[in-house]
Amino acid sequence: MRKRSRTPEIIEAMSRAQQIAFGPFVFAACVSAKRLGMLKVLGQSGGLTREELAERMHLSPYGVKVLADMLVPAGVLRSEAGKLFLTKVGECLEWDPLTGVNLDFTADVCFKPLAHLEEAIREERPAGLSEFGPWPTVYEAMPHLPPQVLASWLRFDHYYSETAFREALKHLAGLAPRRILDIGGNTGRFCELALKALPQASVTLIDLPGQCAMARSNAALAGLGERFATAPVDWLDPEAMPETGGPADLIWMSQFLDCFSPDECRSILARAQRLLAPDGTIAILECILDNQDYEAAHMSLAATSLYFTAVANGNSRFFRRDELAAILADSGLDIEREIHPIGASHTLFLCRSAREDGAC
Amino acid sequence: MRKRSRTPEIIEAMSRAQQIAFGPFVFAACVSAKRLGMLKVLGQSGGLTREELAERMHLSPYGVKVLADMLVPAGVLRSEAGKLFLTKVGECLEWDPLTGVNLDFTADVCFKPLAHLEEAIREERPAGLSEFGPWPTVYEAMPHLPPQVLASWLRFDHYYSETAFREALKHLAGLAPRRILDIGGNTGRFCELALKALPQASVTLIDLPGQCAMARSNAALAGLGERFATAPVDWLDPEAMPETGGPADLIWMSQFLDCFSPDECRSILARAQRLLAPDGTIAILECILDNQDYEAAHMSLAATSLYFTAVANGNSRFFRRDELAAILADSGLDIEREIHPIGASHTLFLCRSAREDGAC
Known part of the structure; x- marks a missing residue:
């Protein structure tokens, strides 16, 4: 698609397609930022420079910058006059229990197995489970899953x-x-x-x-x-x-x-x-x-089906x-x-x- | 967040947070649908029922349905009167070369390594490379990468x-x-x-x-x-x-x-x-x-930084x-x-x- 043919409709479709293509990066950046304490520290401050944030997190300025580079266009952080702030989306990721349960379920139970989705569909078996061990279904696997995987699974289910x-x-x-x-x-x-x-x-x-x-x-x-x-x-x-x-x-x-x-x-x-x-x-x-009632709930169920x-x-x-x-x-x-x-x-x-x- | 406190702003933030949390599912569904030929078959038809689509793809109706369940709310397919149609976003995913290069780069080079992003930031080393082998950086790894990984890397770079x-x-x-x-x-x-x-x-x-x-x-x-x-x-x-x-x-x-x-x-x-x-x-x-100039280009660069x-x-x-x-x-x-x-x-x-x- 050359620039001259870029109607607003095509620009929007292209933009959405790239959001999908880079979705795993956004996801990984959010999980890392949350688990490294970046969202919490920012949410409890009135805005911090990247250097201040790195110091409070005991992390390299590089780590803070490379995460912020992604979290700003993803709408999780806002950058203003050299300072970073947590957005409402960032607050949901850090503090909302439903979002936390979904995030951990995707990260710990589903992320690497999803690399096997095509194979799973082609062969009609849960091929992604091989990331954890040689079981035919998750029901046999359950007692043997790594503790963090099992904990995130149970929290999601419950x-x-x-x-x-x-x-x-x-x-x-x-x-x-x-x-x-x-x-x-x-x-x-x-x-x-x-x-x-x-x-x-x-x-x-x-x-x-x-x-x-x-x-x-x-x-x-x-x-x-x-x-x-x-x-x-x-x-x-x-x-x-x-x-x-x-x-x-x-x-x-x-x-x-x-x-x-x-x-x-x-x-x-x-x-x-x-x-x-x-x-x-x-x-x-x-x-x-x-x-x-909510688009997010619809997507959550479609995702859970793909977990199945x-x-x-x-x-x-x-x-x-x-x-x-x-x-x-x-x-x-x-x-x-x-x-x-x-x-x-x-x-x-x-x-x-x-x-x-x-x-x- | 109880329902009574759900202002439109919070609903939107919650919705965006769930999009992030389930982003890897959307991504995996798109890659699978593309590689299984689903997007192409739909794009070349004037709309198909799920059963017709399964038959043309030589795939189980279950496989088609579980992918469509996700691709419809993700905006890649449209469902109307029992038939599925490819949207403009789906056309980009199937036929736009830039989108294709990005999708394959994420799928083949970055997806599983991104599970190690937190570790990579904490330890200031490319920890995700361990998914492919024991190299200190990708430059040493290059000649030894699996053919599909190397091909997607080179296509992205070139x-x-x-x-x-x-x-x-x-x-x-x-x-x-x-x-x-x-x-x-x-x-x-x-x-x-x-x-x-x-x-x-x-x-x-x-x-x-x-x-x-x-x-x-x-x-x-x-x-x-x-x-x-x-x-x-x-x-x-x-x-x-x-x-x-x-x-x-x-x-x-x-x-x-x-x-x-x-x-x-x-x-x-x-x-x-x-x-x-x-x-x-x-x-x-x-x-x-x-x-x-484009939001999508900004996100693409932020993602490439996280690949680094x-x-x-x-x-x-x-x-x-x-x-x-x-x-x-x-x-x-x-x-x-x-x-x-x-x-x-x-x-x-x-x-x-x-x-x-x-x-x-």
């Missing part, structure tokens, strides 16, 4: 799910469920919160045998006697059914269906309905890509609303209520069997 | 310097130089172009012994007899002077001074002036950070104009002409000794 679980439980309390099945309950965190919030309820966690064992060793769940049980199952075996000991009045699935293909979802939902009492509810908590691709399992992504709605309709489930937002970006679907023969 | 060299030579031709010293001549590419463009001139390439040997083995320079010579020197030895066999009427330094600290620059410029004839010119070609930090040598960066001007003034050099832009983003400074005792 930040989003903790608030969502607590808010969802307020809505579930109105249903006064007695027997709950937590399908895909993983570490048992939802079981823990549910047993606290709903003193009349008992919960059975249903997951792979490894996850069931992990949940049984969860100290907060031990000692609850008959109120907590586990039932192992591998839903990918199309005949498999967990032993739940009787119909449930509430089945809970949190970010569970998004781990499966549409056909697998239909098969799982058909079998799940056989575990449900006639008036029972299936409560599905999902992040729906196109249900988001490159690091986690190679085949998950968050649903668009029409995709999930079609699966539920195909499975004979009516959406009775749809509550959004739950937490930062989740949607809660309360569903009932439309078919009379759907319940046992 | 894309910017080739045009700049040719344009600069048009300005130098007016000076009708006979004896040229190319200080920091590296592979000898400028010598080659200069000897072609200026048939009356001879050129001596001055660099480290390894670079001199490399340039002497350059086929295009061999056989030029007395018109081409090399003179090894290590400028970091403050007493060192190259053997040039007589005063020059033009000294050329292209992206050379930016490899040194201000004190080192002053020492080098003092010695360089002793190699110059009384009326001689020192021509300095540099990318000046704050001389850029993390991958190349751990201590270089492009000058801001006042920094270079101060060094030239301290060294007794007057800027006679300043020509901008040369090529995409360079500035050419034509300087003369202000002090009578500056020349030999």
Whole structure:
């Protein structure tokens, strides 16, 4: 594109394309500046020269200058009369908890694995996980991840799910469920919160045998006697059914269906309905890509989907609303209520069997 | 930040902060989509459904969907009535040569090394180079880099310097130089172009012994007899002077001074002036950070500085104009002409000794 053909539209597109091409530099500069204390020192000052900043940070003037060279055009710092100041964007990067969780998740869990994204898509496996070790999925890798990687992963996971679980439980309390099945309950965190919030309820966690064992060793769940049980199952075996000991009045699935293909979802939902009492509810908590109020939340979900691709399992992504709605309709489930937002970006679907023969 | 405190200014800052935090995902999605042929196929079609696109790309529908989920909010694709279209930004990523060179340079040379940026700044060495091998700087690493890394590096280097060299030579031709010293001549590419463009001139390439040997083995320079010579020197030895066999009427330094600290620059410029004839010119070609017409060019230079930090040598960066001007003034050099832009983003400074005792 020669200069004479540079219309404002092309200049803007070119500018955005270079922002993308240099995005990893901006990201790395922000993470480094934050971890080296540069954002904090600047935020607590009324503006500093590069030399003053270097002295306070016990860093070379070169280091401060080369970071500032990038952080100023990136909008994180402002340079005025020879002094550097932190912008609102810089304040978010330093002090906002959501931004901090996202930044650390990208830096520690996803950054180097993303170099394998093309391979992951081509081969339909989480090829980026090889940066940490030889595991087939992140679920097997979890207990062996380096401490900083695991810590950033857990903080990301908990930040989003903790608030969502607590808010969802307020809505579930109105249903006064007695027997709950937590399908895909993983570490048992939802079981823990549910047993606290709903003193009349008992919960059975249903997951792979490894996850069931992990949940049984969860100290907060031990000692609850008959109120907590586990039932192992591998839903990918199309005949498999967990032993739940009787119909449930509430089945809970949190970010569970998004781990499966549409056909697998239909098969799982058909079998799940056989575990449900006639008036029972299936409560599905999902992040729906196109249900988001903020552009940033939309991008956050799209990024998390790519984490599934490159690091986690190679085949998950968050649903668009029409995709999930079609699966539920195909499975004979009516959406009775749809509550959004739950937490930062989740949607809660309360569903009932439309078919009379759907319940046992 | 609770919702009630979300003013438009904070929403915008939060949105920008998340764009930064997820920048590596956007980048990886774009590189993967381009290398998997997705951008090209879409650009050559009048819009395709995700399923049609997957079929044409011989890729899983999942792969297409998870990439599109990110490329739509990133502004690279547009989704309308169930079909995907390439935007102007997507066209730049696929077809614009400058964008392509930048994208490949970031992906192949810089991406994984940028995970070591904090360490590089803290330890003042190119810590990211460890992703490729155990070399102290990229200059020693060059002959051993994996082919794709080297190819992307060379394309980036040549894309910017080739045009700049040719344009600069048009300005130098007016000076009708006979004896040229190319200080920091590296592979000898400028010598080659200069000897072609200026048939009356001879050129001596001055660099480290390894670079001199490399340039002497350059086929295009061999056989030029007395018109081409090399003179090894290590400028970091403050007493060192190259053997040039007589005063020059033009000294050329292209992206050379930016490899040194201000004190080192002053020492080098003092010695360089002793190699110059009384009326001689020192021509300095540099990318000046704050001389850029386009925001994208500014960001490109800031990114290249971070490449110097993390991958190349751990201590270089492009000058801001006042920094270079101060060094030239301290060294007794007057800027006679300043020509901008040369090529995409360079500035050419034509300087003369202000002090009578500056020349030999």
